[in-house]
Amino acid sequence: MFSQGNCVHRERQCVHCGLCCVIYCSEHAATATLPAAFSDLLPHFLVEPEDEYIVKNKPVTLTCRSTPATQIYFKCNGEWVHQDDHLIERTVDPATALPVMQVKIDITRQQVEKIFGLDEYWCQCVAWSTTGTQKSQKAYIRIAYLRKNFEEEPLGKEVALDQEVLLHCHPPEGVPPAEVEWQRNEDVIDPASDPNFFITADHNLIIKQARLADTGNYTCVAKNIVARRKSTSATVLVYVNGGWSTWTTWSSCSAVCGRGWQKRSRSCTNPTPLNGGTSCEGQNVQKSACVATCPVDGGWSEWSKWSACNADCSMWRSRECTQPSPGTGGKDCQGLVLQSLNCTSEQCPQSVSGAEDVALYVGMVAVALCLTLLLIVVVLVYRRKKEGLDADVADSSILTTGFQPMGIKPSKPENSHLLTIQPDLTTTTTSYQGTLRSRHDTTGKFSMTNGPLLDPLPNGSHTLHNGKLNSDPAEFVSRLSTQSYFKTLPRDVANTSYGTFNFLGGRLTIPNTGISLLIPPEAIPRGKIYEIYLTVQRKEDLRLPLAGCQTLLSPIVSCGPPGVVLSRPVILSMDHCSDACPENWAVRLKKQNYEGTWEDVLVMGEELVSEPYYCQLEAETCRVFSEQLGRFALVGESLHMGAAKRLRLVLFSDAYCSTLEYNIRVYCMDDTQDVFKEVMQMERQLGGRLIDEPHVLLFKDSYHNLRLSIHDMPQAHWRSKLLAGYQEIPFYHIWNGSQRYLHCTFTLERLSLSTCELTCQLCVWQVEGEGQSFSLDFNIAKVTLTLAGPSAFQIPYLIRQKICSSLDAPCPNGADWRMLAQRLKLERHMSFFASKASPTSVILDLWEAQHFHSGNINQLATVMADIGKQEAMIFLVSDGEC
Numbered sequence: 001m002f003s004q005g006n007c008v009h010r011e012r013q014c015v016h017c018g019l020c021c022v023i024y025c026s027e028h029a030a031t032a033t034l035p036a037a038f039s040d041l042l043p044h045f046l047v048e049p050e051d052e053y054i055v056k057n058k059p060v061t062l063t064c065r066s067t068p069a070t071q072i073y074f075k076c077n078g079e080w081v082h083q084d085d086h087l088i089e090r091t092v093d094p095a096t097a098l099p100v101m102q103v104k105i106d107i108t109r110q111q112v113e114k115i116f117g118l119d120e121y122w123c124q125c126v127a128w129s130t131t132g133t134q135k136s137q138k139a140y141i142r143i144a145y146l147r148k149n150f151e152e153e154p155l156g157k158e159v160a161l162d163q164e165v166l167l168h169c170h171p172p173e174g175v176p177p178a179e180v181e182w183q184r185n186e187d188v189i190d191p192a193s194d195p196n197f198f199i200t201a202d203h204n205l206i207i208k209q210a211r212l213a214d215t216g217n218y219t220c221v222a223k224n225i226v227a228r229r230k231s232t233s234a235t236v237l238v239y240v241n242g243g244w245s246t247w248t249t250w251s252s253c254s255a256v257c258g259r260g261w262q263k264r265s266r267s268c269t270n271p272t273p274l275n276g277g278t279s280c281e282g283q284n285v286q287k288s289a290c291v292a293t294c295p296v297d298g299g300w301s302e303w304s305k306w307s308a309c310n311a312d313c314s315m316w317r318s319r320e321c322t323q324p325s326p327g328t329g330g331k332d333c334q335g336l337v338l339q340s341l342n343c344t345s346e347q348c349p350q351s352v353s354g355a356e357d358v359a360l361y362v363g364m365v366a367v368a369l370c371l372t373l374l375l376i377v378v379v380l381v382y383r384r385k386k387e388g389l390d391a392d393v394a395d396s397s398i399l400t401t402g403f404q405p406m407g408i409k410p411s412k413p414e415n416s417h418l419l420t421i422q423p424d425l426t427t428t429t430t431s432y433q434g435t436l437r438s439r440h441d442t443t444g445k446f447s448m449t450n451g452p453l454l455d456p457l458p459n460g461s462h463t464l465h466n467g468k469l470n471s472d473p474a475e476f477v478s479r480l481s482t483q484s485y486f487k488t489l490p491r492d493v494a495n496t497s498y499g500t501f502n503f504l505g506g507r508l509t510i511p512n513t514g515i516s517l518l519i520p521p522e523a524i525p526r527g528k529i530y531e532i533y534l535t536v537q538r539k540e541d542l543r544l545p546l547a548g549c550q551t552l553l554s555p556i557v558s559c560g561p562p563g564v565v566l567s568r569p570v571i572l573s574m575d576h577c578s579d580a581c582p583e584n585w586a587v588r589l590k591k592q593n594y595e596g597t598w599e600d601v602l603v604m605g606e607e608l609v610s611e612p613y614y615c616q617l618e619a620e621t622c623r624v625f626s627e628q629l630g631r632f633a634l635v636g637e638s639l640h641m642g643a644a645k646r647l648r649l650v651l652f653s654d655a656y657c658s659t660l661e662y663n664i665r666v667y668c669m670d671d672t673q674d675v676f677k678e679v680m681q682m683e684r685q686l687g688g689r690l691i692d693e694p695h696v697l698l699f700k701d702s703y704h705n706l707r708l709s710i711h712d713m714p715q716a717h718w719r720s721k722l723l724a725g726y727q728e729i730p731f732y733h734i735w736n737g738s739q740r741y742l743h744c745t746f747t748l749e750r751l752s753l754s755t756c757e758l759t760c761q762l763c764v765w766q767v768e769g770e771g772q773s774f775s776l777d778f779n780i781a782k783v784t785l786t787l788a789g790p791s792a793f794q795i796p797y798l799i800r801q802k803i804c805s806s807l808d809a810p811c812p813n814g815a816d817w818r819m820l821a822q823r824l825k826l827e828r829h830m831s832f833f834a835s836k837a838s839p840t841s842v843i844l845d846l847w848e849a850q851h852f853h854s855g856n857i858n859q860l861a862t863v864m865a866d867i868g869k870q871e872a873m874i875f876l877v878s879d880g881e882c
Contacts, residue, residue: 042134043069043127046100049139053176054109055225062139064125065102067093072103076123077115081105101127107141146174146227154205154220154234158276161240165207165214171222172229178222185216210238215275242273242280250288254548257294261548261637263287265703285703287549287641298326298333309343316340495674496535499788503527507792507852508534508559512680514575514621514673516852517559520845521797523568534559536674537631544590544633545598549701551645551735553578553587554622554634555674562594562630568841569614569625571849575672576622577646578636579698584643585636589615589624592631609835616829616846620646620671623849625832625842644698646671647706647734649764650679652688660749661721664691666708666762667743668729671696697764704767705731708744712761721747793848794857800844803864807840815867817843823863 047065054060066072072088074081087104103125112121122138152170159165171178180203182189189205191197196214198206207214217233245267254260268280298321306315321333497508503526505519517534524530537556544552553576578585582605589602591613602613612627622634636643648671653664665688669675676694683690699706709726713719727744734742748758790797807817817840821827824847833839847860 041068041098041129042131043067043129044134045125045127045136047102048136049074049123049125051140051142052107053142053144053225054107054112055144057109059106059108060141061104061106062123062125062141063102063104064127064136065100066125066127066134067096067100068098068129069101069127070130071128072101072125074103074105074123074125076107076111077121081123109143112141112143142175144175144224144226146178146222146224146229147172148229150220150222150229150231153231154218156235156237158237158239159210160277161212161238162209165210165236167205167207167218167220167234167236169203169205169220169231171203171220174222174224174226176224178224178229181221181223183219183221184214186219207236210236212238212240212274214238237275239275239277240271240273241277242268243270244268244280244282244284245270247286253290253292255290255292257292260290260292261287262290283641283702293328295330296324296327297330299323300333300335303339306341309348313343313348314340315343495677496533498531498533500529500531501788502529504789504797505792506788508532509787509852510534510536510674512673512677513555514573515555515557516573516849518571518573518792518845518849518852520568520570520841520848521793521800522841523566523570525565525567528565530561530564532559532561532564532629544635546635546736549638550635551638551701552633552670553636553645555672556631556633558631560629562628564629566627566629568836569612569627569845570629571845572624572626572632573849574622574624574634575620575674576617576634577670577672579644579646580617580619581643582617584639586639587617587634587636589613590633590635591628598633607832609831614829614832623846638701641700641702644700645735647697647699648672648676649695649697650676650690651692651762652683653691655687655689658753660751660753662748662750662758664710664746664748665743666746666764668697668706668708668734669742695764699734700766701735702766703731705729706734706764706766708746709763710746710748710760711763712759713748714759717752717755718748718750718758718760721749794851795844795848795860800841803844804838804840807867808838819867820863823866 043066045064045066047063049062049064052060052062062074064072064074073083073086085105089102089104091100091102092098093100105123107121107123115121121141123141124138125136127134127136150170150172152168154167154169157165157167167182169180169182171180180199182197182199182205189197189199191199196208196211198208200206203220205218205220215236215238217235219233220231222229222231247266248264250262250264253262263285265285267284273279301320301323303319304317306317309315316338318338320337326332495510495513497510499506499508501519501524503522503524505521505523507519508517510516513536515534515536517532519532535558537558539552539556542556544556546552554574557572557574559570559572578587585604587604588600589604590598591601592598602611602615604615604617607614614625616623616625624632626632648667648669650667650669651664652667654662665683667679669679680690706729707726708729710720727746729742729744750758793800795803807820810816817833818827818830820840821830821833821843824843826833826843826846829846833842836842
């Protein structure tokens with residue numbers, strides 16, 4: 001121990017030795033006397049102070065323990081800590097009996113923050129014994145923190161299957177440095193359990209081979225003793241590009257006989273594209289022309305000679321099914337192979353008795369008497385029937401092969417005749433429409449009390465207004481339906497037009513359908529009156545058989561009665577929906593026969609002028625010249641995948657909406673007016689309204705479906721309730737044309753009832769094809785149906801007769817009907833016109849059919865003047881002269 005005097009002396013030395021004598025001379029707080037046995041030992045540290053981090057504002061405690069030691073004090077950043085800040089504890093080591101001294105101090109955040117510059121805050125303890133001193137290691141005290149923002153965050157990626165993925169992560173700055181872990185969909189990634197993951201030393205995540213299961217949201221998590229930070233999630237999408245399967249075997253030929261098509265297909269399923277992977281490039285269907293061997297139906301050979309009469313008084317002859325023999329699935333011959341016949345008495349061997357001869361003669365006499373009586377009855381019936389019929393009345397049974405005729409008893413032999421034959425509406429019929437001019441008074445000319453179609457005319461006259469009889473308009477169709485050939489005739493009269501016509505002709509029109517029937521003058525023989533109808537069929541009710549790549553291009557139209565005799569062709573006009581490129585199509589005109597079978601009666605481009613049918617195909621309209629009435633349809637067969645049908649896209653919505661839900665219906669239909677009319681009628685019943693002008697889309701024969709989607713809606717006011725991004729209509733539903741109005745419904749929801757405006761984009765495209773986009777922006781006179789007689793034509797009857805007489809005769813300088821056809825741009829039909837008795841009249845008929853609504857008679861007069869005919873002035877003839 002130092003004495004008091006020595007203490008004063010030591011204080012003077014503090015400046016030189018750097019130790020304040022307070023350490024040695026305090027009130028025995030840090031002094032101790034070691035036993036003599038340990039006085040020569042240097043102190044050594046049992047516990048040295050360690051690095052510490054100050055978290056928030058909590059102080060840290062440093063501990064130092066030494067033996068043997070007489071004093072222990074802390075020095076921080078080169079300065080001694082005041083003895084009052086030390087917490088001293090003395091014990092004795094039971095093993096060595098040496099004194100043990102432990103000292104603790106607290107370091108606060110304020111103490112550390114006082115240190116500025118590059119030096120860190122540190123502390124170490126110094127222990128004394130009688131022999132000397134020892135210093136402990138330095139303990140650094142730092143303020144712990146972790147900043148919020150990552151220096152680099154992972155970014156989302158779309159990668160192919162089995163591709164390597166690298167996600168970067170540089171954690172925020174912190175003390176102590178942050179530890180990093182990765183999470184996928186909130187689950188911690190452990191590379192030890194899943195070797196497909198690897199975390200680099202600089203904290204990046206590597207997915208060695210991307211699997212479908214690796215699709216998810218990846219998050220980088222940084223944490224230390226202060227806080228835990230999470231980066232923004234990075235979405236990794238593992239996609240699979242599609243691959244083609246192997247081709248299927250070729251299908252059988254679409255044609256049973258002759259030229260047809262066969263196809264094979266493959267699917268994009270090897271593998272199937274997933275998560276936005278690219279679809280397979282190329283065609284999924286291949287088509288190839290094929291020729292099917294036609295079946296050969298068997299034919300009978302000639303009968304052999306009769307055999308000799310045998311003992312049974314009979315002889316026989318035979319034939320064989322060898323001319324030709326049936327082959328390739330053809331039908332066998334129908335009928336008897338062997339035919340027998342009784343022999344006459346002279347040829348029969350004499351083996352019968354006399355009594356049997358008498359019985360034979362008696363039987364023969366009885367048969368002769370029966371035949372005589374039957375002949376007398378037939379003659380009487382024929383004479384009586386002939387007395388009740390005028391010699392000039394047309395018997396409809398002859399024309400219609402079994403239709404029931406109408407009996408008429410005119411009072412004068414020179415009277416007109418009425419032919420009433422049932423319409424060809426065996427499957428379905430829509431209604432009649434039309435206006436008809438009053439017929440001349442027919443008092444006393446004929447009575448129709450026995451007619452199966454019309455009731456007796458009151459007061460001997462009968463007037464039609466707007467194509468409807470004075471009786472119930474449905475009664476006409478009702479009476480037609482009672483006929484044996486038309487039991488399925490419906491009672492609806494909404495899509496049919498009918499009227500009564502004579503030699504002056506006329507026109508039948510079904511409004512808003514583009515369907516009309518022109519009956520030229522002189523088409524009905526003079527002295528005849530026909531009741532003619534025109535109707536459009538429902539496609540789903542009348543299944544038109546289609547094979548291979550065939551599709552229906554027009555409505556199915558019926559006109560009749562089918563058995564009437566015409567002196568010249570009538571013109572049936574109807575819309576079609578082909579792309580009007582002849583090189584893309586093989587177009588056929590089909591007609592249904594009495595047995596209900598559809599037959600090809602005309603192939604476009606292969607017309608023969610001698611045939612009873614001819615067709616002019618315009619951009620959107622087909623005009624059929626026909627010398628027979630019946631049921632017709634235009635069918636197209638695509639020759640390659642460039643062929644396209646015109647679709648009409650029509651949009652409807654609810655006219656009034658009181659709820660949050662709002663529906664938009666998009667119809668995809670053939671671009672013909674009859675289908676559009678039906679949709680309009682149906683939507684009118686549903687309370688819908690048209691919200692945009694119809695749009696036209698070309699739908700190609702590529703076997704790809706049609707997709708529709710809605711985009712760019714104001715998200716603040718509207719949202720779509722559809723789970724999928726688009727809706728799809730299968731290819732065959734559209735190409736077959738068996739369903740009249742396919743449609744998709746987009747259900748939207750407005751967020752408030754006060755929202756009434758909607759703007760959006762409708763996108764329509766065929767898969768792997770070009771699409772169309774339509775912008776939508778919207779807020780929630782009497783028709784003449786039927787004309788009969790002169791009023792149905794632009795050209796008055798007397799004028800057309802003068803034109804025909806002027807142009808039918810050949811002219812050396814060519815100023816005849818041929819020049820008229822050229823000026824009217826109809827020269828490609830020259831051979832058809834030349835086959836007719838009056839080519840000019842057929843040209844004028846076609847002009848009438850083309851220009852019914854827009855025809856300008858003055859333009860036709862100008863054409864006549866250009867030809868050099870003085871007859872151009874005949875257009876000035878007054879109506880009174882006509």
